[in-house]
Amino acid sequence: MSTVQFVLDGQAIEAQDGQTILKAAEAAGVYIPHLCAFKDLIPHGSCRVCSVRVNGRIQAACVQTVTAGAVVESETPEILEFRRNIIDMLFAEGNHFCMFCEKSGNCELQALAYRFGITSPRYDYLNPDRDIDMSHPDVYLDRNRCILCGRCVRVSQEVDHKTIFQFVGRGHEKRLQVNGTCLADTELSATDEAVAACPVGALMPKRVGYAIPVGQRAFDAAPIGADVDARKGGAA
């Protein structure tokens, strides 16, 4: 496969033709925050946390592929502010009570908030009415915490080769729905990759919430993205 060069925040980066900006940056040791992008799934482009400016236009780094000579800006004050805004909005949109949530410390939304230094809400909470589905013996779905990233939807289809999840409704009434009257009614199994793919505490395996103690969780010691930052051989 041929390679192309583009410029990311002033740094020349070599990338594979057809690679997304997000993947190319990551390979070069530059972390671009993201939420809905996950491993090799087809990009969703929904959270917009990975927004970058490509030749003057804001684009999602997880969707946009590199083009030779493209000038990409990522860590400008304006874009950092955009990203912060999105994280703030995701908190305002759902019902997130981190202090009671089993995912705390392993949650990518929370970890991004920390990385961005968000300590208090900027927007009024929307306090939506959302359901919890406890029907399944091994997994629960708490829609209060769902950020509509579609990772479970896509992993279930693309990796598990099932269709357990899909979105229903539109606009701010959009919700995650399961393929049946409730989770127990579906073919979901606790070992499905889809369960592990949820970035927040919405889709959770039961009875293992505190198997890893608080303090030893994924983002307790270093902020999200620190692994990529480290590859650059420098500070986080």
Added chain:
Amino acid sequence: MALATASGVEDICRKLGNDRTRLMDIIIGVQRRYGCVTHDSMEVIARAVGTERVEVESAVTFYSFLSVKPQGRVVIRLCNDLTDWMKGYDAVADAMAKELGVTMGETTADGAITLASTPCIGMSDQAPAALVNDVVVTHLTPERGREMIRDLRRHLDPPQLVTMVGDGNNAHPLVHAMVRNNIRRRGPVHFRDFESGKALTNALALGPEAVIKQITDARLRGRGGAGFPAGVKWASARATAAPRRWMICNADEGEPGTFKDRVLLTECPHQMIEGMTIAGYAVGCEQGIVYLRGEYRYLLAFLEHILQERRDQGLLGRDILGRKGFNFDIRIQLGAGAYICGEETALISSCEGLRGDPKNRPPFPSQSGYLGDPTVVNNVETFCATSRIMLEGAAWFAAMGSGRTTGTKVLSIAGDCRKPGVYEVPFGITPRELLEAAEADNPGAMLIGGPCRQMIGPDRFGGRICYDDLATGGSIIIFNRARNQLEIAERYLDFFIDESCGHCTPCRVGLVLLKKAVHKVVSGAGEPVDLDAMRALSHFISQTSRCGLGQAASNPVLGALENFTALYEGLVAERKPGLLSTFDLSSAVVDAELRVGRQSRYV
């Protein structure tokens, strides 16, 4: 209405070949037959077409004309667009709700009649208007509304409401609608003589590449709003190697205040379909789709008839005009109430039988669109212009217009004026000339291009309607000086909130937060910093949203802030430090008090 049976639902699926990609037609069919698409029906459909129930549910719950819960045998959808509101929507809605004994969104206890509201149905020139099932009723008054309900209660047969038919093809037996064309100005491109087959004959004589060159030389730009050069789009799709390509006509016409495609579809269907056929020939397509908004279902039988007529005349189908191997046919895809489906990639999703979410770009439709094949989407008017260019030549077309915008534009003018209707004008005309032509009444502002474009004040009435200055897909709404611009901005914001597909965060959440910010200011609780916050939020949403809807949705607010700064500034004031002005402590604890069953002593 009859309860859905598995065999009845299966029957509908079978008639559409149990084809997953025809899911739209299937769920629309089930809705029409049974008044809802229940979870049981979804299960049956999923089995029949080979998908999962949740996929069917995903589509059903996306479109506002479809419902999981049963609706009445007759569904009245009162258009709540701004132009209807200006012409008395509130009083009509009130009268009808009282007469029915229900509130908006409810069904009468006997399950007979549902009263609902819906955004612009493309009748702004004859507002207030409503859809009663498929039947359009116009020029409503409270009295007429009450009468209509008394009639409906008697016969439950909406077609009987049509006691007088409109002009032109509105009187055609297959249309039979009280809709009026209101063609106020005819121009050289559209509303004039058109002889079927001639333009197509000319195109065949030229050959595909030369047709594209003609369109490029005419500098025809898309008439749906974005103004993308048609020739460039066609050439790109033609250049993409593929076994199949698609030509799609965008007849979704959802931009509030736009109704010119309605009149083109009614009066120039041959010109439109011939243009599509020419485009199909040029790009190398064998199949085309007309995406007709559900609101225009009253035109469906008529358009099907025109398609059949053209097949019979050898202008559609196999070996068109005797040219061996030139095959092209068209099907009509109905929408079901979703403004976003006018966005070309959302429209393609809908045609594929999916919820109407826009798609990520790249790839662009001309490379990979409908079912992954190269696809061209153009507006109704773009295809009409194509036919005329084939008759009169590129130079003739390019000689009209202004600067880089050639030809004429069909405008829909509505609002505070005596002559609302359709005007074909050369590009470059000024808003002031339009105000005169439409006999505007004390104009204070004009919305050029609908809420997704720009509101202008009198200082710009001397500008030019063209892509370099005041661009429009056709919508022009006139507001007199007494209109409350802040309320207008807030109402359009509500429209975008309702119509967002919900895929991306800035549009799905940001618009709701923006609405709260606007409301805070409009209700008199705002501070000067709130105006800056509104600007910042608007900027953020327009920059980071995925598609054109989110990118444009804050325009009404930004426009009002820019043009009517003093109005907003007059509403805000510095406040003393303390509790947020929007925070009401006693109402905040009401819920908790109810739950614990006692009253707080301190509030």
